[in-house]
Amino acid sequence: MARASRRLRRERSSEDITDGQYAVLAVLDRRGPSSPSALAEHERVSPPSMTRTVACLASSGLVVRAGDPDDGRRALVDLTDAGRHHLADTRRARSGWLAARLAELEPSQRATLAEAAALLTALAER
Amino acid sequence: MARASRRLRRERSSEDITDGQYAVLAVLDRRGPSSPSALAEHERVSPPSMTRTVACLASSGLVVRAGDPDDGRRALVDLTDAGRHHLADTRRARSGWLAARLAELEPSQRATLAEAAALLTALAER
DNA sequence: GTCAGTCGGTTAGCATCGCTAAGCAACTGA
DNA sequence: TCAGTTGCTTAGCGATGCTAACCGACTGAC
Numbered sequence: 001m002a003r004a005s006r007r008l009r010r011e012r013s014s015e016d017i018t019d020g021q022y023a024v025l026a027v028l029d030r031r032g033p034s035s036p037s038a039l040a041e042h043e044r045v046s047p048p049s050m051t052r053t054v055a056c057l058a059s060s061g062l063v064v065r066a067g068d069p070d071d072g073r074r075a076l077v078d079l080t081d082a083g084r085h086h087l088a089d090t091r092r093a094r095s096g097w098l099a100a101r102l103a104e105l106e107p108s109q110r111a112t113l114a115e116a117a118a119l120l121t122a123l124a125e126r
Numbered sequence: 127m128a129r130a131s132r133r134l135r136r137e138r139s140s141e142d143i144t145d146g147q148y149a150v151l152a153v154l155d156r157r158g159p160s161s162p163s164a165l166a167e168h169e170r171v172s173p174p175s176m177t178r179t180v181a182c183l184a185s186s187g188l189v190v191r192a193g194d195p196d197d198g199r200r201a202l203v204d205l206t207d208a209g210r211h212h213l214a215d216t217r218r219a220r221s222g223w224l225a226a227r228l229a230e231l232e233p234s235q236r237a238t239l240a241e242a243a244a245l246l247t248a249l250a251e252r
Numbered sequence: 253g254t255c256a257g258t259c260g261g262t263t264a265g266c267a268t269c270g271c272t273a274a275g276c277a278a279c280t281g282a
Numbered sequence: 283t284c285a286g287t288t289g290c291t292t293a294g295c296g297a298t299g300c301t302a303a304c305c306g307a308c309t310g311a312c
Contacts, residue, residue: 116242120130
């Protein structure tokens with residue numbers, strides 16, 4: 001996994017958004033506004049790490065932080081329109097190399113990878 | 127993959143050897159003495175990064191660097207006895223959590239993960 | 253034989269990303 | 283009302299990745 005991750009990273013080196021930031025944008029897109037701690041738990045990262053990631057996205061204008069009206073401690077992070085567009089652009093850019101590699105595989109091999117991804121996701125939640 | 131990696135890392139946080147260092151020890155054990163550049167290529171890492179990893183292992187006495195008698199530029203990295211022992215210890219320590227999680231899966235699911243690992247290894251080599 | 257170019261490895265220095273410790277403000281319950 | 287908890291952030295460290303630049307050893311053309 002580590003070797004594959006490093007190999008993949010090489011293909012994305014020219015992008016202006018990091019891996020962790022992209023993951024957060026994707027989660028916000030799929031799940032809607034989320035609190036920093038919910039994002040941290042989902043990504044299996046400590047709250048301070050998520051604070052930093054969110055701060056970076058916010059300073060780029062891709063997300064906004066809003067206070068929860070019911071609980072002054074709580075914050076809610078949400079995508080901006082710029083964030084949504086950026087997510088779409090990044091998705092397009094990232095699909096290139098990996099999609100080409102996946103296309104070279106047998107359908108059953110792609111299925112194996114998909115199943116393994118689900119297993120790893122479940123494993124990460126233990 | 128990123129989430130699973132971070133989850134796994136939590137289980138190893140108390141160890142005295144890092145992930146990359148462990149990987150290098152394992153490669154040396156399996157393949158025998160190797161040059162830094164061969165190690166770097168295998169791990170999909172830049173030569174300077176591997177230099178640092180090897181230097182750290184060497185200063186811990188787990189590997190030794192020897193010059194190639196035929197080519198003065200070349201270096202060969204090899205395990206010391208301490209390195210071999212350390213590798214065995216670390217292997218034992220690391221197997222705990224993951225082995226327990228894997229034991230909870232169906233045999234077919236473990237097979238899926240094994241196949242996926244092979245596919246990812248091949249993918250990393252492209 | 254020599255000297256320019258290449259090659260393997262390293263050093264220097266930077267960015268990112270993970271963490272823990274500690275702080276602050278908001279909430280909660282005895 | 284006030285002590286404890288909770289959610290988030292700030293501060294600061296360590297590990298890991300990179301590129302640029304350097305050095306000594308080799309190689310090949312002359």
